């Protein structure tokens with residue numbers, strides 16, 4: 001569905017991704033894990049057109065995405081929930097959600113998608129008139145997720161959603177990811193919480209120094225082997 005082939009990308013003169021290839025299957029949850037600085041967020045930025053790709057191709061259903069500006073990604077049905085649960089603090093929960101359906105083609109379904117969000121995240125319904133800036137960290141993450149779903153994207157990209165959440169909220173978050181996966185949503189999940197990410201995923205990629213060093217079905221992943229690779233600092237180590 002989403003194919004990344006031989007991609008190089010980075011920031012100006014600094015290259016971060018080195019000839020990176022990976023494949024995202026439709027209706028599956030693919031997790032990308034790796035240590036701090038491995039290039040996970042950079043990869044997501046390249047997918048979303050936030051940074052240019054200097055080599056290689058990114059295609060969605062066979063059509064090239066390279067050069068598609070970030071503000072047009074909703075037209076190809078890609079949405080990203082960035083790290084840091086960015087919400088509009090001075091807007092209510094409901095207004096934040098409606099911002100997720102700003103594009104004309106999504107407005108028609110906004111009421112239905114709002115109701116679906118409230119059904120999936122009941123806590124947001126209770127707090128629909130509350131200012132987003134006064135939500136707890138966990139609630140703000142739920143709001144960021146729900147807003148990402150308001151456009152009903154074909155591909156949902158989620159960057160480190162469990163970061164800084166209390167264990168009970170992490171459980172809730174992974175239950176929601178599981179539910180979205182069971183509904184057939186195509187998702188790309190970047191996570192530091194390896195154990196939980198592998199537990200919910202269909203496919204696992206491990207990145208190191210801007211390269212993929214392991215690509216495996218989640219059901220076949222040995223956590224011991226994964227952790228061995230995860231903590232190997234040598235860039236020459238591969239699965």
Ligand SMILES: Nc1ncnc2c1ncn2[C@@H]1O[C@H](COP(=O)(O)OP(=O)(O)OP(=O)(O)O)[C@@H](O)[C@H]1O
Nearest residue numbers: 011014016034035036037038039040041042043192
């Ligand atoms: N805006 C930027 N300008 C220059 N270098 C950057 C920029 N953003 C990230 N980098 C560098 O790119 C490399 C990869 O960073 P990236 O954020 O993609 O890693 P990551 O795997 O997502 O790490 P983390 O898990 O800590 O978020 C790092 O060396 C980082 O310092």
